[in-house]
Amino acid sequence: MASLMVSVLLPVDLCRKRGSSETAKSFFLNNVKPLNLGSLGKRRIICGCISSISNLRPADADEFSASKFNVKDSSKAENLSLVREPDEADVLIECRDVYKSFGEKHILSGVSFKIRHGEAVGIIGPSGTGKSTILKIMAGLLAPDKGEVLIRGKTRHGLISDEEISGLRIGLVFQSAALFDSLTVRENVGFLLYENSTMPDDQISKLVTETLAAVGLKGVEDRLPSELSGGMKKRVALARSIIFDTTKDVVEPEVLLYDEPTAGLDPIASTVVEDLIRSVHMKGEADVGKPGKIASYVVVTHQHSTIKRAVDRLLFLYEGRVVWQGMTHEFSSSANSIVQQFASGSLDGPIKY
Ligand SMILES: Nc1ncnc2c1ncn2[C@@H]1O[C@H](COP(=O)(O)OP(=O)(O)OP(=O)(O)O)[C@@H](O)[C@H]1O
Numbered sequence: 001m002a003s004l005m006v007s008v009l010l011p012v013d014l015c016r017k018r019g020s021s022e023t024a025k026s027f028f029l030n031n032v033k034p035l036n037l038g039s040l041g042k043r044r045i046i047c048g049c050i051s052s053i054s055n056l057r058p059a060d061a062d063e064f065s066a067s068k069f070n071v072k073d074s075s076k077a078e079n080l081s082l083v084r085e086p087d088e089a090d091v092l093i094e095c096r097d098v099y100k101s102f103g104e105k106h107i108l109s110g111v112s113f114k115i116r117h118g119e120a121v122g123i124i125g126p127s128g129t130g131k132s133t134i135l136k137i138m139a140g141l142l143a144p145d146k147g148e149v150l151i152r153g154k155t156r157h158g159l160i161s162d163e164e165i166s167g168l169r170i171g172l173v174f175q176s177a178a179l180f181d182s183l184t185v186r187e188n189v190g191f192l193l194y195e196n197s198t199m200p201d202d203q204i205s206k207l208v209t210e211t212l213a214a215v216g217l218k219g220v221e222d223r224l225p226s227e228l229s230g231g232m233k234k235r236v237a238l239a240r241s242i243i244f245d246t247t248k249d250v251v252e253p254e255v256l257l258y259d260e261p262t263a264g265l266d267p268i269a270s271t272v273v274e275d276l277i278r279s280v281h282m283k284g285e286a287d288v289g290k291p292g293k294i295a296s297y298v299v300v301t302h303q304h305s306t307i308k309r310a311v312d313r314l315l316f317l318y319e320g321r322v323v324w325q326g327m328t329h330e331f332s333s334s335a336n337s338i339v340q341q342f343a344s345g346s347l348d349g350p351i352k353y
Pocket residue numbers: 053054055056102105107125126127128129130131132133134
């Protein structure tokens with residue numbers, strides 16, 4: 001039986017350099033349990049943490065203006081049969097009737113959906129409706145109060161840090177800033193490789209430079225996070241979540257969950273990130289098993305451009321439930337009054353602020 005390692009990068013200064021990171025190592029050892037997962041190899045949840053919470057502001061609502069959506073065939077709106085229901089073998093993650101409350105606040109009240117192999121799914125909905133919460137539940141960082149999370153058809157009992165979880169390598173890119181303040185950009189991006197891989201330092205350094213270039217950052221390797229803008233920090237964190245150990249023959253992670261990856265970025269930086277999110281997604285059978293290619297991803301976003309460029313299917317979360325789902329191009333022509341109000345940014349309608 002091989003092990004699963006959950007690595008959560010937290011916004012604290014745990015270490016400085018490879019070989020002198022006893023604090024970091026003991027943190028991980030004390031907080032991370034190796035898990036037995038059959039023949040799945042060494043597994044890890046990678047949580048990259050990126051900055052800036054964006055609440056639904058009028059400007060954001062405007063980004064959902066129906067006129068801005070490229071609706072190819074409005075007659076197909078609401079035709080949910082377009083959301084394919086093939087065999088169940090390709091379902092990687094399923095949330096089945098999930099409930100979650102924080103104290104007296106009921107956040108999720110029966111959320112059900114499936115994420116299939118190969119899908120690019122967006123979760124949208126009003127602010128505070130539980131989008132980040134459901135991502136954390138999918139990642140196994142929060143347990144549902146009621147309902148089930150099935151990973152490749154098997155119920156996950158408890159959290160990812162509990163034993164006996166069926167195998168799926170999931171990476172979560174948080175919306176909040178969480179770079180290690182006293183580590184350079186190079187050390188932040190290469191953190192897991194420096195700590196866990198057998199790659200030589202110069203190879204990791206080269207890979208870090210290439211990965212930073214992929215998110216549109218050059219020549220920042222030796223800077224500290226405090227010397228970066230908010231948008232740059234966000235891209236550094238994104239680079240950290242997509243850097244892969246090139247000596248391994250397994251894809252890691254297989255599924256990426258992005259929490260508002262483009263919030264607070266300028267339009268061009270958003271495009272870079274959106275295209276990057278697409279580029280690490282495997283396109284077909286030829287990509288299966290290739291390092292640097294993930295099977296599926298889920299993006300929580302309020303950004304119209306991200307929905308348009310980086311997402312194929314949408315789940316609309318409202319008042320604790322998925323009230324609409326469909327292909328991205330169907331969204332703006334939906335007859336659902338909640339969706340219509342959200343798409344138009346109108347103050348009139350069932351959604352009250
Ligand atoms: N750990 C927690 N303890 C208490 N309340 C929480 C916790 N996590 C989330 N909440 C509350 O749950 C609700 C949903 O939060 P969540 O972050 O999931 O919403 P969201 O839809 O992602 O919002 P936004 O679009 O503004 O990012 C909010 O009211 C939030 O304050």
